[in-house]
Amino acid sequence: MSDIIQLLPDHVANQIAAGEVVQRPASVVKELMENAIDAAATHIKLVVKDAGKTLVQVIDDGHGMSATDARLSFERHATSKIKSADDLFSLNTKGFRGEALASIAAIAHVELKTKRSQEELGTQIEIEGSEIKAQEVTVTPKGTAIAVKHLFFNIPARRNFLKSNTVELRHIIDEFHRVALAHPDIAFSMFHNGSETFNLPKSNYRQRVVNIFGVKTNEKLVPVEEETEVLKISGFVGKPEFAKRSKNEQFFFVNNRFIKSPYLNHAINSAFDGLLKDGSHPSYFLNLSVDPKTIDINIHPTKTEIKFDDEHTLYAIVRASVKHSLGQFNIAPVLDFER
Numbered sequence: 001m002s003d004i005i006q007l008l009p010d011h012v013a014n015q016i017a018a019g020e021v022v023q024r025p026a027s028v029v030k031e032l033m034e035n036a037i038d039a040a041a042t043h044i045k046l047v048v049k050d051a052g053k054t055l056v057q058v059i060d061d062g063h064g065m066s067a068t069d070a071r072l073s074f075e076r077h078a079t080s081k082i083k084s085a086d087d088l089f090s091l092n093t094k095g096f097r098g099e100a101l102a103s104i105a106a107i108a109h110v111e112l113k114t115k116r117s118q119e120e121l122g123t124q125i126e127i128e129g130s131e132i133k134a135q136e137v138t139v140t141p142k143g144t145a146i147a148v149k150h151l152f153f154n155i156p157a158r159r160n161f162l163k164s165n166t167v168e169l170r171h172i173i174d175e176f177h178r179v180a181l182a183h184p185d186i187a188f189s190m191f192h193n194g195s196e197t198f199n200l201p202k203s204n205y206r207q208r209v210v211n212i213f214g215v216k217t218n219e220k221l222v223p224v225e226e227e228t229e230v231l232k233i234s235g236f237v238g239k240p241e242f243a244k245r246s247k248n249e250q251f252f253f254v255n256n257r258f259i260k261s262p263y264l265n266h267a268i269n270s271a272f273d274g275l276l277k278d279g280s281h282p283s284y285f286l287n288l289s290v291d292p293k294t295i296d297i298n299i300h301p302t303k304t305e306i307k308f309d310d311e312h313t314l315y316a317i318v319r320a321s322v323k324h325s326l327g328q329f330n331i332a333p334v335l336d337f338e339r
C-alpha cells in the first residue's frame, strides 16, 4: 500500500485559511484598514462598490512597501509585525498573523500600488487566486492603495451566501465605525458607489463620536475616566434616557481594538441597573488600555475576541467606573434644578 498523506498546495491552503479570515466584504474592509493603521497612515480612504461585492479599495498615506515586500506581503505567514512568538505579548499592531493578504488574494482579484517615501517610483502588482499576474514599476503617491475586486470569484458557494447589498453595506459601515472610533487621531473617508458617505477629520474622541453618530449625540455623552494599576478606562456612556431599542451604539475597545466581550458588556449594562426602560440598551463608547502582557488576542483569526488574565477584576472596575460616572451625572446641579 502506498502512503496517502500529502501537503496541500499553497493556493489551496490559502483558500481554506481565507474561510476563517474573510466571511464577507466587511472582513476585507477590516483587514485592509487595519493594515493602513499599522503603516502609520494619517488619512485612510475607503472606496466601496456594490456593498463591496464588486470592489473594496483602501488607500492610505502610510509608509508603503518596497517592490520585494509588496510581493512577499501576499505570502502566507509573511508579516513585518512580529519576529517571534514572544512578540505576541507586547503587541501594538493590529496585524501579526501575516495571513490577511494571502487569504484575500486567494479568493479575489487584487491590485496593489505602493511606494515608500524615499523612493521616486512605486510598484504595482496584480494577483488573482494567489497567482501573481503582473508586477511593474508605477507612478503612485507615497503609501498604499489596495483594490480587492470580485470577492469569492472562485468560490461560487461563498459568493451565493452573501446577503443583500443593504445587509452587506451595513456590515461594512459597522466595521468602518469600529476602526474610525478606535482611531480619532486618523482622518477617514468612505465612498460608496461614487458618493461620499463619511468624511471624518482628525479629531478628539468626543468629536469623532459626534461626527459619526450626529450632533444630537453630543448632549447625551457622559465621560467615563478611570485609572488604576491594572487598566485605564476612557470614553463615554450615553445618558440612560437616551437608551435605544437597538444595540448599535455599543462599542468596547481594548488597546484600540474593537472587542466582543459579552462578559464586560454585561458589566457595563449592569452599571445601568434600574436606570433603563425595559427593552432599551445603553449607548457606550469605551476604551480600555491594559498591559498587552495581560491579554491574549490570538484566540481567533479575526481577533475580535480576547482572553484577559483577570476578567473578574476588570469586570468590577468597569462596572464601578461607569456607575460612578452615571452617579456624578445624576447629582449634577442642572438636573436638580430641573426637578
Ligand code: ADP
Binding pocket: 031, 035, 036, 039, 060, 062, 063, 064, 065, 073, 074, 078, 079, 080, 081, 094, 095, 096, 097, 098, 099, 100, 101, 102, 143, 144
Ligand atoms: P499582518 O497584518 O498580520 O502582518 P497581512 O497579510 O495583513 O498580515 O499583511 C502582510 C504584510 O504586508 C504586513 O505585515 C505589512 O508589512 C505589509 N502591508 C500590508 N498592508 C500594508 C499597507 N497598507 N502599508 C504598508 N505595508 C502593508
Ligand code: MG
Binding pocket: 031, 034, 035, 094, 095, 096, 100, 101
Ligand atoms: Mg494585516
